[in-house]
Amino acid sequence: MAKKKKIVIANWKMNPQTVAEAKKLFLSVKKNASKTRSIKTIICPPFIYLTELKKLYSGSSISIGSQDVFFENKGAHTGEVSPKMLKNLRIQYVTIGHSEKRALGESNEIVNKKVIAASKEKMHIVLCVGEKKRDAHAGHLEFVREQLQSALSGISRQSLKNIIVAYEPIWAIGKSDEDALSPNDMHEMSIFIRKILSEIYGKKSALLVPIIYGGSAEPENVKILMKDGEIDGFLVGHASLKADDFSEILEIVNKI
Numbered sequence: 001m002a003k004k005k006k007i008v009i010a011n012w013k014m015n016p017q018t019v020a021e022a023k024k025l026f027l028s029v030k031k032n033a034s035k036t037r038s039i040k041t042i043i044c045p046p047f048i049y050l051t052e053l054k055k056l057y058s059g060s061s062i063s064i065g066s067q068d069v070f071f072e073n074k075g076a077h078t079g080e081v082s083p084k085m086l087k088n089l090r091i092q093y094v095t096i097g098h099s100e101k102r103a104l105g106e107s108n109e110i111v112n113k114k115v116i117a118a119s120k121e122k123m124h125i126v127l128c129v130g131e132k133k134r135d136a137h138a139g140h141l142e143f144v145r146e147q148l149q150s151a152l153s154g155i156s157r158q159s160l161k162n163i164i165v166a167y168e169p170i171w172a173i174g175k176s177d178e179d180a181l182s183p184n185d186m187h188e189m190s191i192f193i194r195k196i197l198s199e200i201y202g203k204k205s206a207l208l209v210p211i212i213y214g215g216s217a218e219p220e221n222v223k224i225l226m227k228d229g230e231i232d233g234f235l236v237g238h239a240s241l242k243a244d245d246f247s248e249i250l251e252i253v254n255k256i
């Protein structure tokens, strides 16, 4: 089977505070990403910076993605941005179902509607799943199963080609490399996610879906997580706001 391209996504969340800082960060990442061609690098800034960063994008090997999208294409939906609007800006990637959106009330049903709407526009979807906590009875596996099955309801095998699964255990987000998921646990979760995808789409299609990890991915832990965790890359939050750290992550992943 052809080797899947590695994927590293920067989730800037609600940062940085000015467009000038956003441009500076983008340009330094762009410079380093051009040296790490084995990786698909995607930067997800706040909505408000998308157009400005698009102007700096030319000739770069990176893509720009959105952190969210709404499930309707137009109408009375104050504050929302549609898949068509993103497509019109040539934004191809979107993260959906991030735990910080779910914490504000985004249900599995809403996540599913967003996945369907973005999929209709043929966007590349980074579907975020992950449990709040773990217990001895492996309740987290059922939790992730439910999130995945529900998010993908109505998504065809053909559309699965545009899905990347980002496993982000909430308890590991925004901490330090020592608090991240262990490579062994990541390995177990990758197998589990593929098993669920296989149940729905068959093994062949399931194997093609990239699985990435998010939750305190830092220069210190990406190598071991990538080598032993059966993953295709990372969704990086706080470490993506420091150009040096993010570039180091790209360099390390590029060499694996």
Ligand code: PGA
Pocket (backbone or CB within 6 Å): 011, 168, 172, 173, 174, 175, 214, 215, 216, 217, 235, 236, 237, 238, 239
């Ligand atoms: P973190 O965030 O790298 O700061 O843990 C990851 C995420 O929430 O996507």
